[in-house]
Amino acid sequence: MQRYDDFLSRLEKVKQIKQGSWRACCPAHSDSDPSLSIDIAPDGRLLLKCWAGCANLDIISAVGLDWGALYPDTDKHYHSIARRNNVVERSVDDHIVDLAQHQTDMTPKRMAEAERAALRGGKAFGLSKMIADEATK
Secondary structure, three states: HEEEEEEHHOOOEEEEEOOOEEEEEOOOOOOOOOOOEEEEOOOOOOOEEEEEOOOOOHHHHHOOOOOOHOOOOOOHHHHHHHHHHOOOOOOOHHHHHEEEEEEEEOOOHHHHHHHHHHHHHOOOOHHHHHHHHHHHO
């Protein structure tokens, strides 16, 4: 459940409906009335449904995560493919911070995106600490 706690903590207006079921504001669009349904499937996967029509990739990207956030650590298929191929999973936040490190001229908007990614946990090359320190000044 710890993996799902991280996902839920990145959402706004999260309300538990019943055991294994929540509603929250969708981070992929301007949402003030919670339109995102989150449920845990019997096999442990996290199921997302935005009633406004947002795609799951847009939802998980908006909070800086990747597809792995929707699968339990014990999943025999999704995680085993990555492990068999020695793939180190990286979050979208990691990629944003990595891209920011290689930018020479960042717009204020891009810098703000990189700061938010770093504060959410983007870890690429230790840059997150530098950006997080800058964001808290």
